Amino acid sequence: MQTNSTTMILKEIVTPLLRWYHSHARILPWRENPNPYFVWISEIMLQQTRVEAVKPYFDRFISALPTVESLAEVPENELLKLWEGLGYYNRARNLQKSAQEIVINHDGKLPANYKKLLSLPGIGPYTAGAIASIAYQIPVPAVDGNVLRVITRLLASRDDIMKEKTRKKIESYLAQVIPANEAGNFNQSLMELGATVCLPKGAAKCYSCPLKQICLSFAEDCISEIPVKTPKKTKRIESYTMLRLQYENKIALQKRPSTGLLASLWELPHLDNHMGQAQIIHYLQEKNYKVKNITPLPPSKHIFTHIEWHMIGYYIELEQIPAKSNYHWISPQNLIDDYAIPTAFKGYL
């Protein structure tokens, strides 16, 4: 073990951070009973997702699926319905794959082992560290965006936090100072500080930071310059015309492909580009749908991480549909109960 200046600084934060966390930890649903299953579910939900967004999903999810076994067995449509609107839907499917593996290979319990956790689908270095430390008190780091920001600022490091190398370096530093009996509290205290005090984009509340005496960026007055992040590339724009098709009080839906964006979720029928009423009527007539009434719906925009959807839409009442319609015709109540529909389409439902 090395004891360079970096490690010495990090050793100094342990006690003040734990003391601060003891009195400032937010009360969160998944902290009430931090059993491995609840910790796991919460950590998956929290990937790239804010605490406030997760809260209602977490409570509903663990009520519906309180055990690893129940998650392993739930039908996919029910699972996706529980995840509807939360985004990154592969998280839900990977959760179930892992649950099935855990039932088969680990006696239905999350393994108390960092590498075994890491091998499960949907669990990467951060989540493996979070579960290991929070649920099992195993002294391994859990480095998320908060921790990257807190530590680079603490050290006044200009390392690019988008690079894996930076994360690994910080993990190796932290591994040397994690207190043996409070691994979970220590990791959570770093994240909590990042989430509530050491805020991004010039919003840091250094005046109330328990580490301001130690923080090199605070001393050098360069908080606003750290962390360094490589800029992300611009989004592409895609245009669609959404069809809100109505026939005998039922709505047309179709299932999205099993791979790619919003895989396997349900969607409204739609055409590429922005089409006029005449083009839509022509398109439907060719497929033997007879239009009774068509009215334009207001444009809407949905922004993904890497794509922007620019949508227009039409509300269309049909008086006849072909014997073999490619669409699924769903009653409104059935749609609410059983069909997971991404937020992007909600503007036209």
Add this chain to the structure above:
DNA sequence: AATACGGGGTA
């Protein structure tokens, strides 16, 4: 190493 993968909150 770069890109795909949601959705919402904030300055």
Add this chain to the structure above:
DNA sequence: TACCCAGTATT
């Protein structure tokens, strides 16, 4: 707008 969020999997 642009950035950011208790990141991971795939290419």
